[in-house]
Amino acid sequence: MFERLTSGFSKIFSRASRKGRLKPADIDEVLAEMREALLDADVHTKVVEKFCNQVRAECLSAELHQALNPAQQITKIVHSELISILGGESFDFKYSSQPPTVVLLAGLQGSGKTTAAAKLASWFLQQGRRPLLVGADLQRPAAVEQLRVLGEEAGVPVFSDTAAPPKVAARGLSEANRLGRDVVICDTAGRLAIDKELMAEISKVGKALKPHYTFFVADAMSGQNAAVVAEQFNEAVALDAVILTKLDSDARGGAALSVREVVGCPVAFISTGERLGDLEQFHPDRLAGRILGKGDILGLIEQTEQTFEQDEAEAAAERLIAGTYTLDDFLEQMRQIKKMGSLSSLLSRIPGSPENVDDAATDKRMAHMEAIICSMTPLERFKPEIINNSRRQRIAKGSGTSTADVSKLIKEFTNARKMMGSLTKSAGMKRSGKKPNRKKGGRVTPKGGRQHGRTPQGAVTGIDLAKLEQELGIDLSQLEN
Numbered sequence: 001m002f003e004r005l006t007s008g009f010s011k012i013f014s015r016a017s018r019k020g021r022l023k024p025a026d027i028d029e030v031l032a033e034m035r036e037a038l039l040d041a042d043v044h045t046k047v048v049e050k051f052c053n054q055v056r057a058e059c060l061s062a063e064l065h066q067a068l069n070p071a072q073q074i075t076k077i078v079h080s081e082l083i084s085i086l087g088g089e090s091f092d093f094k095y096s097s098q099p100p101t102v103v104l105l106a107g108l109q110g111s112g113k114t115t116a117a118a119k120l121a122s123w124f125l126q127q128g129r130r131p132l133l134v135g136a137d138l139q140r141p142a143a144v145e146q147l148r149v150l151g152e153e154a155g156v157p158v159f160s161d162t163a164a165p166p167k168v169a170a171r172g173l174s175e176a177n178r179l180g181r182d183v184v185i186c187d188t189a190g191r192l193a194i195d196k197e198l199m200a201e202i203s204k205v206g207k208a209l210k211p212h213y214t215f216f217v218a219d220a221m222s223g224q225n226a227a228v229v230a231e232q233f234n235e236a237v238a239l240d241a242v243i244l245t246k247l248d249s250d251a252r253g254g255a256a257l258s259v260r261e262v263v264g265c266p267v268a269f270i271s272t273g274e275r276l277g278d279l280e281q282f283h284p285d286r287l288a289g290r291i292l293g294k295g296d297i298l299g300l301i302e303q304t305e306q307t308f309e310q311d312e313a314e315a316a317a318e319r320l321i322a323g324t325y326t327l328d329d330f331l332e333q334m335r336q337i338k339k340m341g342s343l344s345s346l347l348s349r350i351p352g353s354p355e356n357v358d359d360a361a362t363d364k365r366m367a368h369m370e371a372i373i374c375s376m377t378p379l380e381r382f383k384p385e386i387i388n389n390s391r392r393q394r395i396a397k398g399s400g401t402s403t404a405d406v407s408k409l410i411k412e413f414t415n416a417r418k419m420m421g422s423l424t425k426s427a428g429m430k431r432s433g434k435k436p437n438r439k440k441g442g443r444v445t446p447k448g449g450r451q452h453g454r455t456p457q458g459a460v461t462g463i464d465l466a467k468l469e470q471e472l473g474i475d476l477s478q479l480e481n
Helices: 003-017 023-039 043-061 062-066 068-086 113-126 145-154 166-180 196-209 222-236 254-263 284-291 297-307 310-322 327-339 343-347 359-374 379-382 389-398 405-427 465-472
Strands: 101-106 133-137 183-188 213-219 243-246 267-271 280-281
Touching: 003 023, 003 068, 003 284, 023 068, 043 254, 043 405, 068 254, 068 284, 101 113, 101 133, 101 196, 113 133, 113 183, 113 213, 113 267, 113 280, 113 310, 113 327, 133 145, 133 166, 133 389, 166 183, 166 196, 183 196, 196 222, 213 222, 213 254, 222 254, 254 267, 280 297, 327 359, 327 379, 327 405, 359 389, 389 405
Parallel strands: 101 183, 101 213, 133 183, 213 243, 243 267
Antiparallel strands: 267 280
C-alpha cells in the first residue's frame, strides 16, 4: 500500500537533497510536486490544500533556513503534518463498565463489512474478550451464512434469525447477556449507494442496540470517495470511527489520508489482507513512517509476537545455537511467516526494503520449498546431509520439482543455518533457562524421547528420536558420523 505516494515522495526528497540550501522558490517547487503526488494518490483536494499550506508555513520559518540539511528538515515537517492529517493519535477503544460493549458496523455493500466483523471478533479474542457476532444483514443473500462460516473459523458464536433487522439486533444483545459475552459486533445491510431506506434501517438498528461504538467500514480502494460516503453516513448515524478494508490492495492511499480530515472521526482499524488475523489498530505515526519509506518496525514486532508462540520460538533459537536446527524447524517457521501475510506487506514495514516485490513468485517458491521438505523422510529432514543422488531423485519426483530445486533448497538451508547460528552466538543469545531431562552420560532427553551423540548441553531437537528409530528400524547413533 501507498507505493505510488511513497515513490513520489522519495523522488521529491531526493531531488531536494541535491540542492543544498533551499530558497522560497525551491520550497514552492517541492510543494507543487507534493501536491501533484497527493492528488495522484487520490487524496481529497481539501486535505491536499491544508497539508501543503501547513508544510509551506513550517518550511518558510527561520528554523529551516538555519538548518544544515534543509531536505532532512522538510522530511521531518512532512512527517509531522502527515501524522496530524491521519489523526494524530491512535483510536482509544474503551470497554463498557457494564458489559457487553456493543459495536455496530455500517457501510455500503461490497466494502467488506461481514469479513471486517469476523476480523474484529478475532481481534477482540486476542485481547482476552468473549465476543458475539450478530447477523442483521438480511438484504444480501447468504450474508448470515457467510458470517456463520467466518465465525466458526474465528471460534466466535453467531446469532441471527428471520425477524426484522432491529429485532435481530435486540435479540442478539439479549443472547449476549444470556451467554455472558462481553462484546457484541453487529453486521448490518449495505446498498450499492446511499438511499433513504438504508439510512432508515441503520438508524432503527442503532436505536435497538444503543451501540457504544458505530464503525463505518470503507473500501480503501474507492479512494477519496470513501471519505465522502463516510461523511454522509456520519450525518445520519454519528460515526465514532472508521475501519478501512482492502488497504493492502490500494497502492494510492487516498482514503486513509482523507477520512480523518473530511469526516471528522478517526480511523480505528485497517484491514491489510484476507486472513482473519489481517486486522490491526491504526497508528498515524507508524503509517506516516511507512508513507515516507521509514518502515514500521514496531508494527512488524507486534505482528510477529501475535503469530509466533514464544516457547516455540525460544526452542527453535536453542536448537539453532546448538546446531540441531532442522528442516522441520525451517518448515514450521516458514508456515508461521505465511500466516503474517504477503512478503510485500512485511517488507513495507522495514526501512529501505526493495519495492515491487512479486508476491505471486514468492508464494510459488515457498510452495515448492514446502513440497520438497514434505517429500522427505523424517530422517532426511533431521539430517539433510545424508541425501544422496537417489534420495534427491525420489524427493524431486514426490514434490513435483527437479533435483536441482532439491539441491538448491538443501544448500540454502545449510548456509542459512550456519549464518544464523553464528549471528545468534555472536549476539550472545541466551537459552530460556529450562533444564532438560537427562540420562546418565550427559545425554539430553527431549520430551518423549532421547538423543544420541555429543549434543551440546541444553540442546533440544523437538523430535521424538526413540519413536523415529522405531519407525525407521535403524539406530540414529550409527548415522551421526
